[in-house]
Amino acid sequence: MKILNFLINTNLYISLAAVALTVETQLQLGMSPQWHPYLFIIFFATLFDYNLHRLVTVLTNKQALNGDKHKWLKEYLSLFYVLVAFSVIGFLIAVCLAKKEVLITLSPFAFITIFYSLPIFKNQQYLFRLREIPFLKIFLIAIVWSATTILLPIVQSGKSYELLHVALMLIERFLFVFAITIPFDIRDMNGDAQSGLKTIPLVVGVRQSMLLSNTLIIFFFGLSAWHYHTSHLFVLPAFILSAISTLYFLNDKTLQKKSFYHYGILDGTMLFQGILVWICYLLLG
Numbered sequence: 001m002k003i004l005n006f007l008i009n010t011n012l013y014i015s016l017a018a019v020a021l022t023v024e025t026q027l028q029l030g031m032s033p034q035w036h037p038y039l040f041i042i043f044f045a046t047l048f049d050y051n052l053h054r055l056v057t058v059l060t061n062k063q064a065l066n067g068d069k070h071k072w073l074k075e076y077l078s079l080f081y082v083l084v085a086f087s088v089i090g091f092l093i094a095v096c097l098a099k100k101e102v103l104i105t106l107s108p109f110a111f112i113t114i115f116y117s118l119p120i121f122k123n124q125q126y127l128f129r130l131r132e133i134p135f136l137k138i139f140l141i142a143i144v145w146s147a148t149t150i151l152l153p154i155v156q157s158g159k160s161y162e163l164l165h166v167a168l169m170l171i172e173r174f175l176f177v178f179a180i181t182i183p184f185d186i187r188d189m190n191g192d193a194q195s196g197l198k199t200i201p202l203v204v205g206v207r208q209s210m211l212l213s214n215t216l217i218i219f220f221f222g223l224s225a226w227h228y229h230t231s232h233l234f235v236l237p238a239f240i241l242s243a244i245s246t247l248y249f250l251n252d253k254t255l256q257k258k259s260f261y262h263y264g265i266l267d268g269t270m271l272f273q274g275i276l277v278w279i280c281y282l283l284l285g
Contacts, residue, residue, distance in 0.1 A: 008263045009072045010083055011050040017267055018046040020274025021149040021173070027281045028169055028235055029153060029161060038102050038152040040094035045106075048087035049113050055084055105155045109144050116140055135198060138185060142178040146170050168227045172220055172239075176273070179216035180246065180266045182209050187262060210250070217247050234284035238276035245272065 007013035022042050023033050054073055058065070058080075065074040073080055095103060116137075150169055154161060185192070185199040186206055192199050201209040221243035228236040246269045255261055 004260070004264060008260060008267075009076075010079075011047055013263070013271070014050055014267050015043045015046040017271040017274070018042050018145070018149060020271045020278075021145070022153060024274040024277045025150050025153045025169070027277055027285070028232060029157070030232070031153070031157065033278065033281075036153075036156050037094045037097040037099075038106075038156055040090060041098055041102070041106065042148060042152065044087045044091035044094060045110065045113070048084065048091060049116075051080065051084055051087065052114070054080065099156060101155045101158075102152055105151055106148065109148050112140060113144055116144075135200065137197075138178060138181050138200065141181050142174045145177045146173040149173065165227075168223065172223055172227070175216045175220040175223070176242075176246075177270070179213045179220065180250070180269055182213040182216075183250065183256075183266060184262055185209070213250055214247060217243055217250070234280040235277060237284070238273065238280040241276050242269070242273040245269070 004013070007016075019039055019042060022039055026033055054070070057070065058073070058077070065077075147170070150166070150173060154166065182200060186201045186209055189199070189201050189206075193202055200212065204212075221240065224236065224239040224243070228239070249255060249265050249269060255265060258265070
């Protein structure tokens with residue numbers, strides 16, 4: 001458990017999940033698992049981005065470190081600085097090794113990701129962050145995760161793939177990421193309400209939001225069953241297990257009370273899905 005807590009608190013856990021989904025894409029495209037610079041780009045970019053809002057807090061509002069939310073950050077502040085430096089250096093090295101086409105593809109999503117977390121100022125006056133635009137936050141998260149983990153392997157390969165196959169992959173991943181992100185908005189309802197930010201749970205309520213989350217996973221399951229029933233058959237049992245386990249995690253009341261529910265279990269569904277696809281590839285591919 002200590003190792004899991006360390007991985008979660010440092011955001012190494014979510015970064016590994018991003019890599020797992022990208023390797024999953026390789027397998028869905030008919031490749032064998034391969035190490036490419038874009039895997040390191042995704043790992044270090046995720047690590048930096050998920051620590052970026054913490055860095056903004058450290059630099060602009062150190063009083064917040066006294067709260068329970070940032071207890072780990074206050075205790076391990078030196079380690080946090082090392083992690084940020086590690087992510088930046090690792091990202092820059094990976095960028096130098098990556099194909100130009102990969103970097104061009106990544107650029108707009110990197111821009112969105114940075115300004116999702118960083119506040120925008122004009123004449124030293126705070127304006128807003130992209131995450132504060134009503135309803136936009138969850139869509140940005142799902143779009144960026146889907147696009148980066150799917151498009152970069154395609155661009156790196158330099159090959160042409162069937163448009164329908166790629167489009168379905170993007171939709172499936174978008175549905176999955178969107179579904180597991182809704183509970184995060186439910187968790188943040190009080191803070192979002194105080195800041196005046198409109199989110200799906202604040203507008204339609206917790207019950208309807210969870211219904212939407214479950215519905216999206218069911219759509220993910222149905223679309224995957226149709227998509228992979230004739231080709232890339234090894235993906236289907238992995239996605240079936242992923243959908244069933246995620247539905248369980250979304251609805252189990254006992255798990256929802258655990259301190260690691262959101263960052264450990266829900267984020268872990270992405271890592272688990274990638275592992276499932278890899279296992280089924282080895283057994284059935």
